Amino acid sequence: MSVSDETAVTTDGIILSDAAAAKVKSLLEQEGREDLALRVAVQPGGCSGLRYQLFFDERSLDGDVVKEFDGVRVVTDRMSAPYLGGASIDFVDTIEKQGFTIDNPNATGSCASAVPRERGG
Template sequence: MATATAAPETVKPATPLTLTDKAVEKVREIMATQDPLPSGLRIGVVGGGCSGFQYSMSFENQAGMMDKVLSFDNLKVYVDATSMMYLSGCVVDYVETLEAAGFKFENPSVKSTCGCGSSFSV
């Protein structure tokens, strides 16, 4: 008697980091106040915080040798290879509420966050 086996599940690879239109607009607004004008935005993951990792954002004048360069409406975003492993599939948005405003990271790789929400673990 033949037994039925389930077909292997197709796993769709995670998309690289994504910035929403609102996040791109806010980054451009902040960049316009910088002197000299930076060439792009660096997004990364660094060790620290009570859960192990934190997101970092800064302006850069050029990409590093090992950086992946992403483009969102002609905004260059630089991500180092190590950070890209943690940011794959992540969506960065800019949110404004009555309590606060800032960039929000929606990362499918995150398993837990700290109480204040500024660090995470995978």
């Protein structure tokens, strides 16, 4: 595999687990809107080198990368996409914690699970 082939694989996008897709689908049904997608973005910072933002978005931005998982659209802006190639999003619901977790092979380190924030929060 050449370097360019590896880049193509790495930038292939996010992987949404079945549990995460089901939770997103449930939240979208509660919102009562079919025009929303789950937008995932990254910013530099945090102990892993990346801070994640997950929120519902109706916008379509130039250069967005869109993938669909069991009827759920996941959108990533063109600046965040290279940092999220191969990242997997799961939903955990246990006695200890509940929420979305992100396992990202592109993160430089690790200290805790990512906790999604409300949009604007």
